[in-house]
Amino acid sequence: MSEMKPSDVAAAEDSSEEQDWNAAKTFFDSLKSNKPRPPKPRFAVSIAVSSRTLFNMVAERKIYEEEGVEKYVAFQVEHENEPLKPGPAFPFVKALMNVNSRLRELYPDSEELFDIVLMTNNHAQVGVRLINSINHYDLTIERFCMTGGKSPIGYLEAYMTNLYLSKDSDKVTEAIEAGIAAATVFMPEKESELSDTQLRVAFDGDAVLFSDESEIIVKQHGLDTFFEHEKHFENQPLAQGPLKCFLEALGKLQRKFYSKNERLNCPIRTFLVTARSAASSGARVLKTLRSWGLEIDEALFLAGAPKGPLLQKIQPHIFFDDQMFHIEGAKDLGTIAAHVPYGIGQKYHKGKLIEQPAKKE
Amino acid sequence: MVSTVQNTDVKQKDSDHAVVVAVASRAVFEPGAGGGDGVYAEGVAFPLLQALQKVNERLLEENSAESLLFDIVLITTDSQQQQQSSQLISSTKHYGLEVSRFCFSTEEDFSESLLKNNVQLFLSTDRNEVSQTSQKGVLSALLDEYTASCPSEQLRVLLCGDAVIRPDTNPTPASRQAAQSFSARLGKMRQRFGMSDSPLSITLMTSCGGRDSCGGALQTLRSLGISADEAYCLAGAPQGPILSVLRPHFLLSDGFSGLED
Numbered sequence: 001m002s003e004m005k006p007s008d009v010a011a012a013e014d015s016s017e018e019q020d021w022n023a024a025k026t027f028f029d030s031l032k033s034n035k036p037r038p039p040k041p042r043f044a045v046s047i048a049v050s051s052r053t054l055f056n057m058v059a060e061r062k063i064y065e066e067e068g069v070e071k072y073v074a075f076q077v078e079h080e081n082e083p084l085k086p087g088p089a090f091p092f093v094k095a096l097m098n099v100n101s102r103l104r105e106l107y108p109d110s111e112e113l114f115d116i117v118l119m120t121n122n123h124a125q126v127g128v129r130l131i132n133s134i135n136h137y138d139l140t141i142e143r144f145c146m147t148g149g150k151s152p153i154g155y156l157e158a159y160m161t162n163l164y165l166s167k168d169s170d171k172v173t174e175a176i177e178a179g180i181a182a183a184t185v186f187m188p189e190k191e192s193e194l195s196d197t198q199l200r201v202a203f204d205g206d207a208v209l210f211s212d213e214s215e216i217i218v219k220q221h222g223l224d225t226f227f228e229h230e231k232h233f234e235n236q237p238l239a240q241g242p243l244k245c246f247l248e249a250l251g252k253l254q255r256k257f258y259s260k261n262e263r264l265n266c267p268i269r270t271f272l273v274t275a276r277s278a279a280s281s282g283a284r285v286l287k288t289l290r291s292w293g294l295e296i297d298e299a300l301f302l303a304g305a306p307k308g309p310l311l312q313k314i315q316p317h318i319f320f321d322d323q324m325f326h327i328e329g330a331k332d333l334g335t336i337a338a339h340v341p342y343g344i345g346q347k348y349h350k351g352k353l354i355e356q357p358a359k360k361e
Numbered sequence: 362m363v364s365t366v367q368n369t370d371v372k373q374k375d376s377d378h379a380v381v382v383a384v385a386s387r388a389v390f391e392p393g394a395g396g397g398d399g400v401y402a403e404g405v406a407f408p409l410l411q412a413l414q415k416v417n418e419r420l421l422e423e424n425s426a427e428s429l430l431f432d433i434v435l436i437t438t439d440s441q442q443q444q445q446s447s448q449l450i451s452s453t454k455h456y457g458l459e460v461s462r463f464c465f466s467t468e469e470d471f472s473e474s475l476l477k478n479n480v481q482l483f484l485s486t487d488r489n490e491v492s493q494t495s496q497k498g499v500l501s502a503l504l505d506e507y508t509a510s511c512p513s514e515q516l517r518v519l520l521c522g523d524a525v526i527r528p529d530t531n532p533t534p535a536s537r538q539a540a541q542s543f544s545a546r547l548g549k550m551r552q553r554f555g556m557s558d559s560p561l562s563i564t565l566m567t568s569c570g571g572r573d574s575c576g577g578a579l580q581t582l583r584s585l586g587i588s589a590d591e592a593y594c595l596a597g598a599p600q601g602p603i604l605s606v607l608r609p610h611f612l613l614s615d616g617f618s619g620l621e622d
Contacts, residue, residue: 017599020568024597027523027569038571038596069556123556124565124579124592131576142571143598148564148591149557158602
């Protein structure tokens with residue numbers, strides 16, 4: 001799983017990194033504009049977003065799929081002065097920017113900020129429209145990779161990415177397998193009013209924050225066995241899941257507000273939304289989080305009730321879950337849901353084992 | 362003293378339209394190493410040469426009368442290699458490399474011989490050599506440890522949009538002009554192929570500035586007739602990790618910044 005960035009690096013790497021960093025710092029300082037300088041990647045929480053999650057490119061995508069890449073690029077170039085409409089990750093990005101402003105107020109010299117990187121396998125010519133759109137909304141995205149069709153995975157690793165959001169589930173799966181927290185973002189069916197002063201992130205528990213070990217028991221042996229098992233192992237922490245490190249990164253930034261007495265006014269709030277029930281299987285989850293030294297602001301145990309209505313009340317900027325069933329439920333009621341393709345949940349739909357077609361190579 | 366020998370195994374290119382690329386023989390073949398049978402072992406620039414050849418091959422597939430091709434010249438000042446000039450020639454033929462001619466020059470006449478041969482790009486693993494030729498106005502690029510592990514089926518050229526990635530190869534206005542005109546010809550070659558499955562890939566990278574630097578550079582490239590395939594804006598992020606994923610065969614810096622000129 002994506003680890004916190006290593007602090008022990010070979011001296012040679014360090015000095016060329018310093019050179020690159022100082023050159024950019026000088027450049028940005030010379031700009032004499034109000035534009036905030038992008039943070040040093042080593043200390044920042046890097047969030048990589050794809051072009052289709054940042055912007056709504058549904059119509060353009062259709063052209064790509066039906067008429068091919070040449071027509072698609074030509075279309076984008078023709079319309080490059082028309083800004084794209086916001087996509088599903090847009091509110092999340094705005095919320096990250098807000099947290100950065102608050103952090104800069106309290107810690108003007110710190111590099112511990114969110115670093116938003118555009119990671120797309122679009123052709124560089126499409127990039128002009130993307131840059132124009134970013135300018136239109138004045139988003140603080142200064143770093144990007146436009147790979148012209150190549151896989152972005154290598155670049156995700158090169159940028160020490162803490163979270164990758166894409167519409168392409170194959171890329172997301174590849175990222176997770178490479179140990180990078182990642183999810184496939186879905187556009188909700190209806191719009192909802194999201195907070196513009198607080199970043200709200202909701203996580204499912206099993207197979208998202210935690211491993212799928214308990215989920216396997218439910219799927220293969222049923223609920224009763226599951227409850228017994230969880231009670232029995234209440235004091236044994238669960239293994240970590242693909243998004244644990246992202247929660248950890250959020251917690252680190254939250255503590256920066258707490259130490260400046262801003263706990264009540266903290267612009268980051270985290271939620272656990274789990275199908276587990278508080279009485280029988282909830283304790284293990286809370287104890288696991290405690291053993292990891294992680295806090296979660298609100299833990300909601302649904303005991304199997306649908307997540308959609310509750311998420312409607314929470315109104316998170318993003319909700320992570322491993323099961324498409326919950327993702328569908330969430331998006332139907334207006335929540336921006338992101339699927340984490342990890343664990344045994346991928347082989348099941350609504351509790352039934354999916355007939356696997358022969359894997360296409 | 363400069364002497365030139367043509368490679369009779371290879372069809373000579375149309376000198377009015379071809380893009381002459383000179384590669385230091387020391388980069389193509391391991392100096393001194395014997396590959397057996399009096400043939401040199403492959404050097405760092407081998408994948409690069411194969412990639413240049415691949416471009417030519419595909420260009421001719423598109424149009425058998427194509428004259429905008431790479432014209433590869435092997436150049437050496439190495440007195441040892443000069444003595445073994447026949448070995449150089451026979452090794453080239455052995456590997457079937459599409460080298461048009463061999464240029465044997467002394468150190469003093471080196472830059473002159475490049476200019477005389479209408480060389481549009483000079484590639485070498487020798488930092489001093491590259492620095493000198495660059496000063497004399499020949500577009501030059503340094504080959505390094507990345508080059509050996511680059512792909513041989515696709516030529517990957519990296520254009521650097523701002524600041525200087527290699528501080529010691531500081532280009533002069535003359536070689537900046539050379540960079541732009543070379544890249545424009547590269548852009549023209551690139552147009553012969555479609556978006557995907559191209560044997561030539563042009564990448565833009567800006568290391569210091571933010572998105573506007575990169576956006577500006579993309580526009581500058583367009584005005585030169587170059588349609589970049591990939592673009593990376595680092596804004597101060599470390600270049601090393603990105604370059605090792607990018608794996609360009611060589612980098613050309615300066616002359617592409619949208620903000621400078």
